[in-house]
Amino acid sequence: MNKTLSMSRRGFLTKTGYLTIAFSVPLGMSTELAYAEDALADAHGDLRSNPMLDAWIRVNADGTVNLMIGKVELGQGIVTAFAQVAAEHLDVNIERLDILSGDTFHAPDQGTTAGSNSMPAAYGALRVVASEVRAALLELAAEELGVSFDDLTVEDGTITGPNGEQTTYWDLVDGETLHRQATGHVPIKSHEAFRLIGQPVPRLDIPGMMNGETTFLHDLRPEGMLFGQVVRPPTYKARLLDVDTAAAEAMPGVMEVIRNGSFLGVVAERQDQALNAANALRQAADWEVESDLPRNENMKEWLLSQEAIVSKKKDEPRANGPEPTKVIEAEYYRPYHMHGSLGTSAAIATLDNEGVTTVQTHSQSVYPTARAIAGMLGVEDDKVHLQHVQGSGCYGHNMADDAAADAALLAQAVPGRPVFMQYTREDEHRWEPYGSAMVIKTRAGVDEDGNVLDWDFDVWSTPHGLRPGGNPARLLPAQYLDPPFDEIGIPQSSGGPPNYNTARNAIADYAFPGHVVTDHYIPKAPLRVSSTRGLGAYANIFAAESFMDELALDAGVDPVEYRLHHMEDQRARDCINAAAETFGWDSYEGGNNRGRGFAYARYKNYAAMSAVALEVEVNPRNGRIRVIRVVTASDAGEIVNPDGLKNQIEGGLIQMLSWTLKEEVRFDDTRVLSDDWASYPILTFNEVPQVENVLINRPGEPYLGAGETLVGQAGAAVANAVYDAVGVRMRDLPFTPSRVQDAIRG
Amino acid sequence: MGEKSVVAFRLNGEDVDLDVPSDSTLLYVLAYDANALGPKYGCGKSQCGSCTVLIDGDPVRSCDVRVSAASGRHVTTLAGLRETDGTPGPLQRAMIAEQAAQCGFCTSGAIMQAQALLDRNPNPTESEVRSALNEILCRCGTQNRIVRAVLRAAEEM
Numbered sequence: 069m070n071k072t073l074s075m076s077r078r079g080f081l082t083k084t085g086y087l088t089i090a091f092s093v094p095l096g097m098s099t100e101l102a103y104a105e106d107a108l109a110d111a112h113g114d115l116r117s118n119p120m121l122d123a124w125i126r127v128n129a130d131g132t133v134n135l136m137i138g139k140v141e142l143g144q145g146i147v148t149a150f151a152q153v154a155a156e157h158l159d160v161n162i163e164r165l166d167i168l169s170g171d172t173f174h175a176p177d178q179g180t181t182a183g184s185n186s187m188p189a190a191y192g193a194l195r196v197v198a199s200e201v202r203a204a205l206l207e208l209a210a211e212e213l214g215v216s217f218d219d220l221t222v223e224d225g226t227i228t229g230p231n232g233e234q235t236t237y238w239d240l241v242d243g244e245t246l247h248r249q250a251t252g253h254v255p256i257k258s259h260e261a262f263r264l265i266g267q268p269v270p271r272l273d274i275p276g277m278m279n280g281e282t283t284f285l286h287d288l289r290p291e292g293m294l295f296g297q298v299v300r301p302p303t304y305k306a307r308l309l310d311v312d313t314a315a316a317e318a319m320p321g322v323m324e325v326i327r328n329g330s331f332l333g334v335v336a337e338r339q340d341q342a343l344n345a346a347n348a349l350r351q352a353a354d355w356e357v358e359s360d361l362p363r364n365e366n367m368k369e370w371l372l373s374q375e376a377i378v379s380k381k382k383d384e385p386r387a388n389g390p391e392p393t394k395v396i397e398a399e400y401y402r403p404y405h406m407h408g409s410l411g412t413s414a415a416i417a418t419l420d421n422e423g424v425t426t427v428q429t430h431s432q433s434v435y436p437t438a439r440a441i442a443g444m445l446g447v448e449d450d451k452v453h454l455q456h457v458q459g460s461g462c463y464g465h466n467m468a469d470d471a472a473a474d475a476a477l478l479a480q481a482v483p484g485r486p487v488f489m490q491y492t493r494e495d496e497h498r499w500e501p502y503g504s505a506m507v508i509k510t511r512a513g514v515d516e517d518g519n520v521l522d523w524d525f526d527v528w529s530t531p532h533g534l535r536p537g538g539n540p541a542r543l544l545p546a547q548y549l550d551p552p553f554d555e556i557g558i559p560q561s562s563g564g565p566p567n568y569n570t571a572r573n574a575i576a577d578y579a580f581p582g583h584v585v586t587d588h589y590i591p592k593a594p595l596r597v598s599s600t601r602g603l604g605a606y607a608n609i610f611a612a613e614s615f616m617d618e619l620a621l622d623a624g625v626d627p628v629e630y631r632l633h634h635m636e637d638q639r640a641r642d643c644i645n646a647a648a649e650t651f652g653w654d655s656y657e658g659g660n661n662r663g664r665g666f667a668y669a670r671y672k673n674y675a676a677m678s679a680v681a682l683e684v685e686v687n688p689r690n691g692r693i694r695v696i697r698v699v700t701a702s703d704a705g706e707i708v709n710p711d712g713l714k715n716q717i718e719g720g721l722i723q724m725l726s727w728t729l730k731e732e733v734r735f736d737d738t739r740v741l742s743d744d745w746a747s748y749p750i751l752t753f754n755e756v757p758q759v760e761n762v763l764i765n766r767p768g769e770p771y772l773g774a775g776e777t778l779v780g781q782a783g784a785a786v787a788n789a790v791y792d793a794v795g796v797r798m799r800d801l802p803f804t805p806s807r808v809q810d811a812i813r814g
Numbered sequence: 815m816g817e818k819s820v821v822a823f824r825l826n827g828e829d830v831d832l833d834v835p836s837d838s839t840l841l842y843v844l845a846y847d848a849n850a851l852g853p854k855y856g857c858g859k860s861q862c863g864s865c866t867v868l869i870d871g872d873p874v875r876s877c878d879v880r881v882s883a884a885s886g887r888h889v890t891t892l893a894g895l896r897e898t899d900g901t902p903g904p905l906q907r908a909m910i911a912e913q914a915a916q917c918g919f920c921t922s923g924a925i926m927q928a929q930a931l932l933d934r935n936p937n938p939t940e941s942e943v944r945s946a947l948n949e950i951l952c953r954c955g956t957q958n959r960i961v962r963a964v965l966r967a968a969e970e971m
């Protein structure tokens with residue numbers, strides 16, 4: 069036990085009923101947090117901004133434990149994984165935890181839950197906090213039982229001394245509170261001793277979901293709840309010239325019609341009434357409309373013809389050596405994609421009589437979005453309170469934040485009454501911030517054996533990350549207010565290492581003698597865009613892993629063999645081999661329009677890695693691709709919850725197969741045309757293949773975060789398998805039947 | 815919005831009488847007047863299935879019909895599949911056992927649609943399950959787990 073943690077009862081406060089120790093060691097510089105494990109390095113940020121232990125964990129006299137976290141549940145089991153981590157390091161059963169997540173007034177600010185980095189960073193912070201709380205309690209127990217700290221053992225909060233003497237966490241904290249800073253000096257339980265981490269602990273939220281109990285924001289029914297709708301303009305930049313609100317105001321149940329600049333909304337007593345009134349307002353509104361969109365079918369040319377900010381993301385050309393014997397080139401295209409959350413975004417907002425607007429939201433970024441909403445409303449930050457409640461899966465920055473802002477605006481018109489606002493499907497499809505379209509050109513000089521000497525990779529794209537931050541202009545309704553918030557602040561750079569954004573995974577992990585990656589970043593957004601699963605990674609991996617296949621086949625080498633030949637990293641090799649073996653790559657026999665495809669990548673070059681092997685069947689008559697079976701093999705470091713990890717990996721795979729086979733946001737020069745599931749179809753039950761997921765566990769290695777480990781591999785593996793099946797190379801996404809047919813017909 | 819009128823139906827075995835506008839959408843009446851927590855709005859036009867409930871045992875997209883469609887009939891939502899003590903029923907238990915959700919937004923519709931299948935065909939094949947669920951969309955990619963859960967429920971029921 070570290071000496072710095074010695075405490076005395078002197079400092080105890082006895083008013084709040086949980087343990088506070090008025091004892092404080094400043095967290096100070098990162099050098100004080102001299103953790104041995106890399107996994108903890110990321111914890112520093114979250115801990116430094118929230119250093120008090122009781123901001124995270126409160127042990128209660130009634131045998132429960134409050135866990136407060138700033139990260140939120142997005143349908144990936146994140147909250148359950150945090151619970152595993154907390155329970156593991158506290159030595160209590162997971163059922164004792166009462167979890168509050170993403171409450172801007174009551175849970176520690178951990179920024180945004182995104183980018184698959186939620187676990188690595190926050191997991192580290194929680195390990196520190198839970199270990200320190202446990203140690204503090206053991207110190208108390210040692211004193212009370214009159215035994216040495218080192219002789220104590222803990223089982224579900226019951227502390228036992230060497231001669232069987234016992235006390236419990238709950239007895240120790242009776243009438244006490246634990247209010248002290250993390251020190252960073254308490255030893256942390258190591259993986260050999262784990263009992264919960266690494267186990268397939270069932271998700272805490274699933275039973276209620278299945279049983280029809282309150283789970284989602286959409287299930288909340290606060291007393292006196294009203295229903296709001298917003299009338300979106302016909303186009304992005306339309307201006308509201310005139311609207312006669314009389315007819316809508318006279319409709320049954322209508323409480324308020326709200327007009328502010330070009331923002332138009334309605335609050336009514338019932339959902340049907342709000343929808344009907346919004347339709348009436350839509351009819352009555354006169355808009356000035358622009359027509360300046362590039363059209364989806366012209367997007368590739370548009371991207372290649374815009375003025376771009378050019379930067380080298382890797383600039384290691386070969387200095388000398390032989391001329392390549394051959395140069396091979398290719399060009400790939402990814403259209404705009406939707407998040408396409410199954411449930412449209414929603415929020416409930418209430419303005420109370422102290423001027424505080426409280427918003428229940430499924431935003432990924434409650435803390436910065438609360439600030440943006442305060443800015444939009446023109447109030448102090450402490451007048452906006454966001455509370456995270458689960459919503460439909462978001463896969464990035466969808467319209468959750470916009471919904472929170474819309475509901476907050478509508479709520480201002482009916483003080484004291486909660487306003488529920490859920491978008492129509494058409495509004496969600498047409499107004500969500502899409503994943504950017506991209507063009508990638510690849511060029512390789514190869515030697516006489518077909519191995520890569522020079523690899524050139526050029527990426528063209530518009531922005532990928534336009535989360536609200538604290539900026540009101542990035543909330544959709546704020547752009548239409550009078551005066552409008554119009555400084556969206558499109559970044560003038562495409563993002564650098566280690567995460568990048570347009571160039572995420574543009575740098576391949578293969579050892580090429582010459583390797584140059586150039587980013588052509590277009591700081592414009594003809595369609596509204598923001599973070600969508602993997603940002604640039606999907607298209608970059610699709611292109612790189614398709615191109616590797618093209619090079620392998622040109623060299624006459626097996627594509628798995630070819631990848632291994634260019635790959636030095638042992639963990640990557642293990643992944644590739646595991647996928648190939650489990651799939652039965654070497655013994656595969658295709659034929660009859662069936663083929664196999666392979667792809668590998670390590671997300672962001674430093675997060676989890678996944679290889680994919682899959683089989684397709686192509687119907688040459690109608691051009692339909694059927695994915696028959698898929699094997700994934702992934703290494704995400706030390707696994708917290710294997711079942712949760714498999715669920716995430718398979719979910720990502722299937723969504724990426726859907727992008728690959730079907731999805732493209734269509735638009736003409738005025739508006740988005742993909743406004744429902746018929747005009748933007750996604751993969752259905754009959755089309756989802758059999759999937760086998762292999763996990764490579766690395767106990768003691770940092771957890772790597774895996775929500776997006778499998779992105780572009782799915783696209784490339786399908787393209788490669790289609791080539792194997794019918795000999796046509798698909799380079800423009802999506803691989804719709806008509807495109808495949810055209811390719812087959814040549 | 816039309817005149818108010820009393821709509822009477824049975825919801826999960828209990829009589830409900832509601833004074834609601836007669837042209838109300840069934841989904842909103844179930845969700846906001848009868849306080850049923852299963853069915854969800856996803857598209858409002860019979861494209862996604864997340865609003866699915868059973869009316870006299872048949873799966874119905876409640877977003878796309880008026881409340882009168884339920885009048886005098888038996889409506890079942892997730893709560894109606896529970897055991898009498900309120901714990902999850904067989905299909906719900908199988909969904910929990912397979913951890914057949916990510917965000918879970920499609921769950922209610924998928925369970926109701928699958929229950930209708932199992933009521934008709936207690937021993938479906940895997941491809942019958944997939945076909946029965948083909949009009950239920952899941953954006954999270956949880957389809958295979960849901961199929962396994964339905965097959966598991968069939969085995970255990």
Ligand code: FES
Binds near residue numbers: 855858877
């Ligand atoms: S909400 Fe009814 S089918 Fe989509």
Ligand code: FES
Binds near residue numbers: 919951952953956
């Ligand atoms: S689990 Fe999210 S939509 Fe199915």
